[in-house]
Amino acid sequence: xxxxxxxxxxxxxxxxxxxxxxxxxxxxxxxxxxxxxxxxxxxxxxxxxxxxxxxxxxxxxxxxxxxxxxxxxxxxxxxxxxxxxxxxxxxxxxxxxxxxxxxxxxxxxxxx
Amino acid sequence: xxxxxxxxxxxxxxxxxxxxxxxxxxxxxxxxxxxxxxxxxxxxxxxxxxxxxxxxxxxxxxxxxxxxxxxxxxxxxxxxxxxxxxxxxxxxxxxxxxxxxxxxxxxxxxx
Numbered sequence: 001x002x003x004x005x006x007x008x009x010x011x012x013x014x015x016x017x018x019x020x021x022x023x024x025x026x027x028x029x030x031x032x033x034x035x036x037x038x039x040x041x042x043x044x045x046x047x048x049x050x051x052x053x054x055x056x057x058x059x060x061x062x063x064x065x066x067x068x069x070x071x072x073x074x075x076x077x078x079x080x081x082x083x084x085x086x087x088x089x090x091x092x093x094x095x096x097x098x099x100x101x102x103x104x105x106x107x108x109x110x111x112x
Numbered sequence: 113x114x115x116x117x118x119x120x121x122x123x124x125x126x127x128x129x130x131x132x133x134x135x136x137x138x139x140x141x142x143x144x145x146x147x148x149x150x151x152x153x154x155x156x157x158x159x160x161x162x163x164x165x166x167x168x169x170x171x172x173x174x175x176x177x178x179x180x181x182x183x184x185x186x187x188x189x190x191x192x193x194x195x196x197x198x199x200x201x202x203x204x205x206x207x208x209x210x211x212x213x214x215x216x217x218x219x220x221x222x223x
Contacts, residue, residue: 033210033211040215041213041215042116042198042200042213042214042215042216043200043211043213045210045211045212048210058210059113088153090155092211095143095202095210095211100143100145100157100160101145101200101211102157103147103155103157105153105154106153106154106155
């Protein structure tokens with residue numbers, strides 16, 4: 001299994017509070033991603049990173065920011081959480097140049 | 113953007129039956145992956161298959177890139193095959209490596 005961990009695994013928070021989710025990899029992979037999964041949908045890309053300090057937006061990036069100060073860590077921040085951001089968040093690594101993506105275990109976030 | 117359509121959306125089988133899941137995509141792709149999301153939510157890589165045919169035990173997959181579709185075959189299904197099967201593609205013309213997912217096929221295998 002790819003060495004990907006996510007923390008926390010579950011979180012309940014209130015509307016308007018900041019939230020940071022962490023993804024940690026031990027594979028030294030250049031590419032990292034954050035996706036969200038909502039009921040009845042596949043995963044949708046929020047942001048991705050193609051190296052330390054290099055990030056770009058995905059299709060559902062509004063309300064989210066990311067940071068990558070080290071190869072192994074990719075942080076997703078909700079500056080002011082809203083109920084529409086209640087979802088399961090998956091981190092992934094890999095891809096590009098013929099490499100497949102592997103996914104972490106997910107973080108279930110509930111915004112009340 | 114690219115469209116990824118999976119069919120059927122739901123499938124109910126008796127244990128031991130065979131099934132075929134289909135994924136159609138609307139543009140040329142660099143990468144196509146099949147995933148199984150188990151009832152605990154974990155995403156398990158099944159195949160990385162931008163073209164050609166691969167087999168892994170009771171599962172096999174075929175992608176015909178020129179006709180923009182992929183098929184996932186499950187033979188002699190077991191209850192542990194239950195879950196959601198996702199197809200995901202990476203467009204040829206992208207600056208990053210982003211997977212676009214279909215909405216999945218919900219498979220239920222009854223004993």
